[in-house]
Structures are given as C-alpha cells and as structure tokens.
Amino acid sequence: MTALAVIPARGGSKGIPRKNLLPVGGKPLIAWTIAQALEARGDGDVIVAVSTEDAEIAAVAREHGASVIERPAELATDTAPTEPTVLHAMDVVEADGTELDAVVLLQATSPVRRPDTIRRSIAQFRSTGVESLVGVVPESPFFWRLPTAPGQNAQAAYDVTARPRRQELTAQQMHYFENGSLYVTAPHIYRTRHNRIGGRTDLFVLDEVEGVDIDTLTDVAAAESMLTRLGWRTS
Template sequence: MTALVVIPARGGSKGIPRKNLLPVGGRPLIAWTIAQALEGAHGAEGDLIVAVSTEDAEIAQVAAAHGARVIERPAHLAEDTTPTEPVVEHAMDVVEAAGTVLDAVVLLQATSPVRRPDTIARALAQFRNSGVDSLVGVVGESPFFWRLPEAPGENATAAYDTAARPRRQELLPEQLHYFENGSLYVTAPRIYRTLHNRIGGRTDLFVLDEVEGVDIDTLTDVAAAEAMLARLGWRTA
C-alpha cells in the first residue's frame, strides 16, 4: 500500500504567530508530527511519502531539515479562508504527477503534536484491514454531556440517563462519546477526488489514546504537550 502523508503548514497564524515553528520540547512544533509520520513509515506495510505543504520558506527549510518532502503551496491555497481539502488535493496532484499511484492519504495536523510512536502505522493497518473509505481519529470521552434549556423556564437536558448514572471506570466503549480532535485522518484518494472531503463513503473511527488529545491553541497548551510527549517516550530537551 502506498500512502501519502500530508502535513499542512501555513506561515500565517491568527492565534499564535508562526505557530508551526513554535518551540515545543526542544523542537519546532511541526517537527513532532514529521517525526511521528516518519516513525509510521518504519512500522507500516508499504511505502509512506511524508510531505509538508507550505507557502512559507522558513517552514519549508525546517520541514526538509527534519526529513519531510516539501510541497510548495500556491499563494491562493494559503489564505486565511482556504479549506484544508484543496491543499491535500494539490499535494496529491504533485505526487501523482510523478507517476505514483496512491492507495491512501493521511492528513495530519501539526497543531496536534502528541501521538504514540506506532499510532500512524496502526491507523494505516486499520484502514487497510477494514476496507473503509475514511478513518477519523477520535478521543473517547464520557457521556456526561448536557444541553442548555431550549427556552427560559425549561430544563437543561442530559445526554445520558441521570437515573442510572454509570461509574466512569465501568463505561463500555459503546457508551462513550467520541470527539474528532483533528489530529489524524486516513482517506481513500477517490473520496478526495469525488467528494472533495476528508470524510466520506464507509467511515470508521480510529480511537486515539487520551494523552493524544492535546492541541496547541494557546501558549498554555505547550507545557501539557511537552509532558505528554515525554510520557509517551519521545525525547524532549
């Protein structure tokens, strides 16, 4: 199986300036996702092409230094309002133009830097063995969710049976809610080509470990990411 890993990395960032290059655990943020993808290449069956799509010269230099192929992104695909799917399709165009036939496309978000060393290889194995068209990375959460009242004077409503509240440690997988945290997607190329979406056709969930749910949205998230990376055995400074 030949898979293309696409790591989108735009130079602009509204929340944290130059976020993809933010130092996390002694490395630029994007370097963690590149390292995890390259680790996946060692454990996966078949070929794995690890590519960073960027319009930014500094990000391109950092990505290449950490072992990724760089795909130069056109300016019109690097605007604030640009969706991710056209960026992935452009990367597919570049790789396929060289004659490569893709069996899977893996989308990894650099802002989710915490993954187990074997996560990507396991996700590809699940995608291949299950025969699904798309695989969505999710983190399991308890079902103890509530909705606000729909109108003043009405009751708030629970998403679980409050009269038979289960103990958290006794919850079964089918009782959990699963949160799509944006870290990882595996998709059949034809889904991108026909639906222009990372999700489509027969879809399954790839359940990430709870510690893999860290996203870098603010500077306060950095310490949590560094702690989780160290916990998973990644060497940090």
C-alpha cells in the same frame, strides 16, 4: 501501494504567530508530527510531505526529513479550506506515476501521538477496507445541553436515573471527539467528494493523552509533558 501523509503548514497564524515553528520540547512544533509520520515508513511505503507556502517552514521540514510541496498562494489564505491543499499535494505526488491507496491528513498543531499511532491508523484503514478513518479521543457520555427557552430545564445527554460508574462504561457508551489530529482517506473520496470524510467511515481511537492541541501558549507545557510520558525525547 503508497500512503501519502500530508502535513499542511501555513506561515500565517492569527492565534499564535508562526505557530508551526513554535518551540515545543526543544523542537519546532511541526517537527513532532514529521517525526511521528516518518515512524510509519517502516510498515510500508509512506511519503511524508509538508505543504507550505513559507520558505522557513519548508527549510525546517526538509531538515527534519519531510518532503516539501510548494503550496499555491491562493491555498494559503486564512479562509482557504484544507481539502484543496490535500488535493494539490495528491496531484504533485501522483504526477510522477505514484499510485496512492491512502491519504493521511495530519495536523501539526496536535503534536502528541504515540510513536506507532500513524502506522496503526494506516494498518487499520487497509485491513478494514473503509474509505475514511477519523482520529477521535474517547470521552465520557456525561454531557448536558443548555435549556432551549427560559424556564426550561437543562437536558442531560444520558439517563440520569441510571448513571453508570466511569469504569463500567463500555466502548459503545462512550462519546468520541474528533480532535483533528489525523484522518486516513481513500484518494477517490477526495477526488469525488472534496472532503476528508466520506463513504464507509470508521473511527481510529486515540489515547486520551493524544488529545492535546496547541491553541494557546498555555497548551505547550501540557504537550511537552505528554510527549515525555509517551517516550519522546524532549529538552
């Protein structure tokens, strides 16, 4: 069976122009996610494909070892959801008879992952038999809610009379933030629900340092620092 790792990468970006090609640690931003996906190929048959409508991104993707799927223009607008792009990529790959058992959706703007993260996520998906696996970053449960009306108190989302020390928190007491870095999904979930999440769902817990997203230029230095910490070679 084969896993398809899809990296959507539009040419347009409102926040940071040409963000997918932004230099990060001496490489285009998208190159980090490609390299991390390629690391997973040693554990089985994994196709690494960048879906894009942009010729420059396509050239960079091929240069760094990924296959390229030409995305239709209607799937590359600012308002186009991600799921139809993944379904298009699945159609292209399956057209030659390839049988997929897993689809891995990777966000290029989350470039910080351990070298074995994607491989482990696919292994967990296959070994547990779930239908969708959501990449999450652990956070403490010390969250608060704003008052719902004037004069009311802010509300804690935890018991303030029995506040545990952070080092004493169990995995079940932690909260888990879906940061968009990765999803692993059974193909039939995309086909029937048109969603990356559905059916029996579990969490793939990322390391806290893997929670860096490139939303602004100030995030670049943090990403470069974390990539170096995880052993990736940057310049």
